[in-house]
Amino acid sequence: MFKVAVIGSGPAAFYTAQHLLKSRSNVSIHMFEKLATPFGLVRFGIAADHQDAKKVANKFDELATHYQKEGRFQFVGGVEVVGSEDADAVANASLSQRRLPFSLLRKNYDVVIAAYGAESAKTMPLKQGRAVSAHDFVQWVNGHPDSIGHSDMFAHHLEAETAVVVGHGNVALDVARVLLDDVDSLRRTDVPDNVLQVLAESKVRHVRLVARRGPFQMAFTAKELREMTKLPNASYMPNELLSSEPYKSSDSLPWLDRSPKRLMQILHGSGDAKAIKSKSWALDWYLSPHQILQDENTKSIKAIQFQKTSPVSSVVPFGSKIELVPNEFVDMPCGLVISSLGYTGLPLPNCSEDLPFDARSGVIPNIQGRVIDPATKAPIEGLYASGWIKRGAVGVIAATMYDAVETADSILADLETAKPDASKQGFAGIQAHLGGKAVSYDGWKVLDEHERKEGAKRGKLREKVVDLKSAMRIIDMGDK
Ligand SMILES: Cc1cc2nc3c(=O)[nH]c(=O)nc-3n(C[C@H](O)[C@H](O)[C@H](O)COP(=O)(O)OP(=O)(O)OC[C@H]3O[C@@H](n4cnc5c(N)ncnc54)[C@H](O)[C@@H]3O)c2cc1C
Incomplete structure (x- = not known):
């Protein structure tokens, strides 16, 4: 099985994951999201009076539920991927949000995809x-x-x-x-x-x-x-x-x-x-x-x-x-x-060397999603980018989908000639670091249900839990 880590859980992350999971049965995906909730700007950007556009989250939910059952998809929420040298921040991370060094992902996964958007x-x-x-x-x-x-x-x-x-x-x-x-x-x-x-x-x-x-x-x-x-x-x-x-x-x-x-x-x-x-x-x-x-x-x-x-x-x-x-x-x-x-993209916090970044254009330098070394222009093995952090903060979800498919196609082409690396442990290699504090997809569903119930009481779609700590508490209580 090829072990794939995706950083971010917005449309780019889900569309890239979808194309990979549907195309190959020997790919498993772990999706790392800094917030407790998935779907990126679908939840936090698209205007509330554009609920039709937000419905794309239902498709992502179907995908996550289906492939989680197959054992090939795992959501890892409340985990911010940061630069390898950010040891202090890692040690001091709050209980409601863990920090995971990028180098650990590279060490433990065959493929790492940066799909963390352009949030600034x-x-x-x-x-x-x-x-x-x-x-x-x-x-x-x-x-x-x-x-x-x-x-x-x-x-x-x-x-x-x-x-x-x-x-x-x-x-x-x-x-x-x-x-x-x-x-x-x-x-x-x-x-x-x-x-x-x-x-x-x-x-x-x-x-x-x-x-x-x-x-x-x-x-x-x-x-x-x-x-x-x-x-x-x-x-x-x-x-x-x-x-x-x-x-x-x-x-x-x-x-x-x-x-x-x-x-x-x-x-x-x-x-x-x-x-x-x-x-x-x-x-x-x-x-x-x-x-x-x-x-x-x-x-x-x-x-x-x-x-x-x-x-x-x-x-x-x-x-x-x-x-x-x-x-x-x-x-x-x-x-x-x-x-x-x-909007514009930023490098991962304190991540200067491991993941190249072009500060002028606010994107990760890449060719068709393959991250390249800015000096040599050669692709860096196993490292990819997708979505707004790949092409800049422009384009609606449909454009992000086409872009994600392009990245997934590059990965699929590269996997044709590759073999899974037995030394890559996947989630087992980072679990100890997270200390069991990450939010699972089932955990998110607990929060989702809570928000919908609170919304129904008020005659609305959902009442969002805004505070991350409160969200974690609800998840912890319901996920037992
Ligand atoms: C205000 C606004 C309104 C929009 N309205 C529409 C609309 O009505 N219709 C439409 O089709 N498109 C709309 N768009 C465009 C659409 O939202 C984008 O095309 C799409 O969200 C880009 O997807 P993405 O996955 O690249 O980024 P994002 O959706 O931003 O997802 C990135 C994810 O990565 C996570 N992340 C960031 N850093 C880290 C880290 N270090 N570690 C782990 N996770 C991290 C973020 O929390 C986020 O969940 C809108 C965009 C904006 C800004």
């Missing part, structure tokens, strides 16, 4: 002031353990009437929707009760989504933008830039790609000035964030200052680099600034 928010450089990050907002709404205690902070932020969200991608739209939509639309989902309470008291009435580049560079998907224009209680306020050339006649521009044309059609067909709704939202372009301005007495945010920019050429198709000329500064009054500039 890109920061917005500002001369003065700090924006709230969309990453933190999304984690809070989704009940991520790192957001424990954040409700007071967000209650304070949501006292603002106008919020500016910097960024024109789908996550920015997710944030704007949560800020503007009626909180009742979230009550039956899995948004934690204390978050719903804060959202219900939010004073935000107007959201401006701002980007440094122009309308043809928007990175929204058509489905999400259309959904935004149809919010029942928030009007879209068209920006007059869209009434000028070349944006006005975007449909007939021969050099413009299909994707921005579609987005422009949606915007041109939206915005009913007569509809009176209690909230509103708008899009702004060619504004580069400069600094956040505070009220001198109250220290609360009163505006964000942008530097206006203009494109050198109006012929700038979607996805291409755009050259901008800086112009004058302009203040946009608001009480809250949220930066949504995307």
Whole structure:
């Protein structure tokens, strides 16, 4: 049997595992996850009002249950894989989360797959002031353990009437929707009760989504933008830039790609000035964030200052680099600034040499999923990458699936000429290190059932246990 260790348990981990387990009967997989719960951004990223997209977790559950019964799959939750030299952290690891040196995985498994996502928010450089990050907002709404205690902070932020969200991608739209939509639309989902309470008291009435580049560079998907224009209680306020050339006649521009044309059609067909709704939202372009301005007495945010920019050429198709000329500064009054500039990958904590990392692009250097030595470009035997940490933090789950299949195909091709290494002990080689503290898949199912039951009492899908220690306690009690 080939022993395979996967770091992470998001879509990339599950799709890679699925392809390997289905393709070969002599592969067994251990999936190491730092949190007590599986499924990565399916649980903690995808918006709560997109429950259909979250249903992919049911497929992963079927896979785990099936192959666990066969004895070829094991979930190892509450175990963070870290750098080999992080001995102090390993020794001091809390009872609710164990740390496992990467070198132990390499020593005990034939194949190690890094599928640990790209979890860090890109920061917005500002001369003065700090924006709230969309990453933190999304984690809070989704009940991520790192957001424990954040409700007071967000209650304070949501006292603002106008919020500016910097960024024109789908996550920015997710944030704007949560800020503007009626909180009742979230009550039956899995948004934690204390978050719903804060959202219900939010004073935000107007959201401006701002980007440094122009309308043809928007990175929204058509489905999400259309959904935004149809919010029942928030009007879209068209920006007059869209009434000028070349944006006005975007449909007939021969050099413009299909994707921005579609987005422009949606915007041109939206915005009913007569509809009176209690909230509103708008899009702004060619504004580069400069600094956040505070009220001198109250220290609360009163505006964000942008530097206006203009494109050198109006012929700038979607996805291409755009050259901008800086112009004058302009203040946009608001009480809250949220930066949504995307995510980036990080190396494993304290893992500098064993697992190569390209800090510039935020990914593990690889060729079709085979991790390569950055100096020689040669593949490192038995080491692979999959998902966002392999290709960068872009793409929906379908894209992550294709990417995972590519990695699995590389592994399968390499296994054709390999033999299982008898010296690799697999889980037996690391068990002593974990001290029996990891969360099994059955343990996760205990927590899952607990959350569903608590949710049912409240008429919602689930009530998430946000605190990792509490989650571990529930698992420990039920897993006996
Ligand atoms: C806010 C947001 C909303 C999105 N909405 C949608 C949507 O509506 N529809 C859609 O199709 N796609 C959506 N996506 C994209 C989708 O979530 C990604 O394509 C997908 O999750 C990437 O999968 P992954 O497995 O590479 O990473 P992740 O899903 O991030 O999984 C990585 C896993 O690794 C774990 N991990 C990290 N470090 C370690 C470590 N050291 N040791 C052990 N485990 C570790 C993490 O806890 C996590 O569970 C969204 C993304 C974001 C950020």
